[in-house]
Amino acid sequence: MLKIRLKKYGRKKCPSYRIVVIDxxxxxxxxxxxxxxxxxxxxxxxxxxxxxxxxYKYNGAQMSRVVEAIYTKAMQGIS
Known part of the structure; x- marks a missing residue:
């Protein structure tokens, strides 16, 4: 199953995340x-x-809770 989730990168105590599709x-x-x-x-x-x-959502990928929250916040900003 495919998931849309966060991938951590960045240095210590200064995190950044990429939103990725991964198995x-x-x-x-x-x-x-x-x-x-x-x-x-x-x-x-x-x-x-x-x-x-x-x-990806239409094709059945599941989103993590954090990515779902980021996505809904972004969609509210568009409307």
Missing amino acids: SRKRRDGRPIEELGFYSPLTNETTLDIHKINQ
């Missing part, structure tokens, strides 16, 4: 199928490819 059995920082966005919790900066996320 659910892979480790957190494993090789993703595709990168769909970026999220920085310290600066609250978010970049998402909404079209690709919707396409």
Whole structure:
């Protein structure tokens, strides 16, 4: 099953995350199928490819709770 979840990168005490599509059995920082966005919790900066996320959701990919919250917040900002 495919999951849309966060992949951590950045240095110690300064995290940044990439929003990726990855097989659910892979480790957190494993090789993703595709990168769909970026999220920085310290600066609250978010970049998402909404079209690709919707396409993966339509094809059955599951989103993690945190990514779902980021996605809904971004969708409210668009409307």
